[in-house]
Amino acid sequence: MKRTVSYLLLVSVCTLLSGVLPLSAESVDNNENAAKPVAQEAHFFQWAWQLPAETFDDCAITDYSYWTPVQSPFGGGFRFISLRDENKFDELHAGGYFFFRPVLLRLGDSFMSIGGYITFDAFNLEGKTDLPLGYVNNFHTLVKSRDIPVTAGVSMLWALPSAGLQISLEIGHYWADTRLFAPDVLLPVPQELLDINPALEPLSGSVFSNQQETGLDIFFGISWMSERNFLSGISVTVFSNYRTGPVEITSKLNYPEFVDVFGDGSFLAPLGTQVVPDKPAQSSYILSVLYVKAVAIPIDINIPLLMSEQEKNFVTVEPAFGVGYARADHGHVLGGGVRVSVAEVVGFSYFRTWEQRNDRADNDIFMIELGFQLGHRLGPRS
Numbered sequence: 001m002k003r004t005v006s007y008l009l010l011v012s013v014c015t016l017l018s019g020v021l022p023l024s025a026e027s028v029d030n031n032e033n034a035a036k037p038v039a040q041e042a043h044f045f046q047w048a049w050q051l052p053a054e055t056f057d058d059c060a061i062t063d064y065s066y067w068t069p070v071q072s073p074f075g076g077g078f079r080f081i082s083l084r085d086e087n088k089f090d091e092l093h094a095g096g097y098f099f100f101r102p103v104l105l106r107l108g109d110s111f112m113s114i115g116g117y118i119t120f121d122a123f124n125l126e127g128k129t130d131l132p133l134g135y136v137n138n139f140h141t142l143v144k145s146r147d148i149p150v151t152a153g154v155s156m157l158w159a160l161p162s163a164g165l166q167i168s169l170e171i172g173h174y175w176a177d178t179r180l181f182a183p184d185v186l187l188p189v190p191q192e193l194l195d196i197n198p199a200l201e202p203l204s205g206s207v208f209s210n211q212q213e214t215g216l217d218i219f220f221g222i223s224w225m226s227e228r229n230f231l232s233g234i235s236v237t238v239f240s241n242y243r244t245g246p247v248e249i250t251s252k253l254n255y256p257e258f259v260d261v262f263g264d265g266s267f268l269a270p271l272g273t274q275v276v277p278d279k280p281a282q283s284s285y286i287l288s289v290l291y292v293k294a295v296a297i298p299i300d301i302n303i304p305l306l307m308s309e310q311e312k313n314f315v316t317v318e319p320a321f322g323v324g325y326a327r328a329d330h331g332h333v334l335g336g337g338v339r340v341s342v343a344e345v346v347g348f349s350y351f352r353t354w355e356q357r358n359d360r361a362d363n364d365i366f367m368i369e370l371g372f373q374l375g376h377r378l379g380p381r382s
Helices: 002-035
Strands: 045-047 072-087 090-107 108-131 141-147 150-160 164-185 203-225 230-254 259-262 269-272 273-276 284-299 313-326 331-342 346-356 363-373
Touching: 108 164, 203 346, 284 331, 313 346, 331 363
Parallel strands: none
Antiparallel strands: 045 090, 072 090, 072 363, 090 108, 108 141, 108 150, 141 164, 150 164, 164 203, 203 230, 230 273, 230 284, 259 269, 284 313, 313 331, 331 346, 346 363
């Protein structure tokens, strides 16, 4: 009897264990599977910062410094330009460009980031030139001009990593308030004073002009990039400003407060500032530049925030060729030069321009670009 009870007890324990052990093993497997992270997939619509890090593991070009990462939602840069023409007319620019593209769309194997951008371009011009005011009898007089035009609009970047292709399109609205000042000018004598004394000579004074306008700002760029160190890429960029809104211009001739009409003090005619009619200056233009990445030299450099650790950084040497059209005098311009960039964070450029079918002088242009992004981007417009 005791043997029978012991036998039944042993069978019961074995049966219980046979049911518990498989269950325990299954639970362990489930726990292990739960501990393993499930790879996320890129959806048709998502925020840029939600794109899985491993999305571009199979596309080596996305680790190159001259590839603009679509998963970086914001960035921009600064650009400094010094221009001098053969008549020693100096033009200085200090501009900035910033974008925020939070929306990311997956289109097959490509990605499109969408958002907005804003730019500014503070410039100062100084030199001797003919005044645009036809009623002022001065030629090659000292002229100063300055403005800080601002632009805001929609920004889009379409990236096709498998093809090494990126396409940018930005369309916005600009606001400009250009001021021109000629501090030392010989002004024509008003007709009412010539009627009194026809022998009066031109009067010393100054000229002030203010032109306010709005219009359309367009930027288009297409770049093809490869993993080679020679002839590693090519890009074409197109810039255009086209005045579309109303334009207002105010021009003033600043005469002496009083004019000695006969030169003996017998008759002092009050004159001062005179507001005169004027025609707006044309400001619309279009410019296209072709860059060829002739050489890409690998460098070992890492700047926090500007570069990721896995990024492959390069110094690139890019010959450039350009052509443009300005509506101001229906003239064309041809240009050529070279740009050298360090990891697409710092860039140095020199261009020479040749004016065609107009009276403008040829120019030498020096440019410095500083880019920043949680990733990279060179300057206001790459």
